Amino acid sequence: MTKLVLHEYARSGNCYKIRLTAAHVGKVLERREYDIMKGETRTPAFLAHVNSNGRIPVLQDGERFLPESNAACFYLADGSPLIPEDAFERADMLRWMFWEQYNHEPNVATLRFWHGWIGEENFSEVQKVLHPTKRAAGEAALALMDEHLAERRFFVGGRLTLADIALYPYTAACEEGGFELSRYPNVQGWLARVAAAPGHIPAEA
């Protein structure tokens, strides 16, 4: 790896995941901030040179660009203890990372954005119609995590992996989207264990 640059919007949980992974594996990231509320990731220059999908985060290594937060975490952690050596556990870690992007992020993270950045009084018609569906799907995601964590300290293999790091940021911030962590005590215990792990950094770091 050459110089690593994180193209980010610091308050995005998807960007925090990458900083958290880098902290755990001891890699230094240069940070470049974009204001997503001003469309700074949709400019012709960004689309042409950083990510044609118009989204942050993107991890840059030298002249190469890697979009998708969980792929960037995998790249930074490749060869580290954050990725299990056992093939089934490695795939099971990816299972939770894919689940996070499909079942958790589009609900738990999206409602945080809608409530914290847009405001209920400014919801579009589509957002008004979708809101109850996303609320129910977000609660289902948190309930599934709570059930999985009832007898486990971490998501895979009994220790911290990228599965925990991928799920931590938006779960820790879920109350900003109107979810109540007190309904999910096993999730609360797990959040505390992740935050207590050596190498952890807070979202604001």
Added chain:
Amino acid sequence: MTKLVLHEYARSGNCYKIRLTAAHVGKVLERREYDIMKGETRTPAFLAHVNSNGRIPVLQDGERFLPESNAACFYLADGSPLIPEDAFERADMLRWMFWEQYNHEPNVATLRFWHGWIGEENFSEVQKVLHPTKRAAGEAALALMDEHLAERRFFVGGRLTLADIALYPYTAACEEGGFELSRYPNVQGWLARVAAAPGHIPAEA
């Protein structure tokens, strides 16, 4: 690996991905079919023993269960040429697999399901409101693929990887959801290359 069982709904593209990966790496899957239209993946037995998320596909290896299609593909292909040896290419492959689940599947696959299984005359209010958004996002996903493939034979590293296998099933079937492949000639060429690769099997196999 012990005996491998694929818990599936055969017409799901997410299940086809796993069969396609297994065919490429020469692994045999025992197949167990569930009728998702009859709620067979939401029964107490399925939720307790196969997948608490109530979804197929799930890959079973002995007594262990692995949900999430792309995680199952990674498990089957681990150590094979379908996963690049270079760390950046390996992460870039995962980038497209995460993109598939976030930007492609919820639009291209969902509209195939809505049109082919539910029928426009039976759309719920939420589906009616969401339909234009999913149409536009699906077209954007296909356009992004078309641009990426303008000067590339495959998604990553110039040869077939799991990125291609993850994106193939729902792209090949996108016209069932009302998308027109003729608008995406580079995608059409790529589909033909994937289908011509040694080891390929059709969705119906």
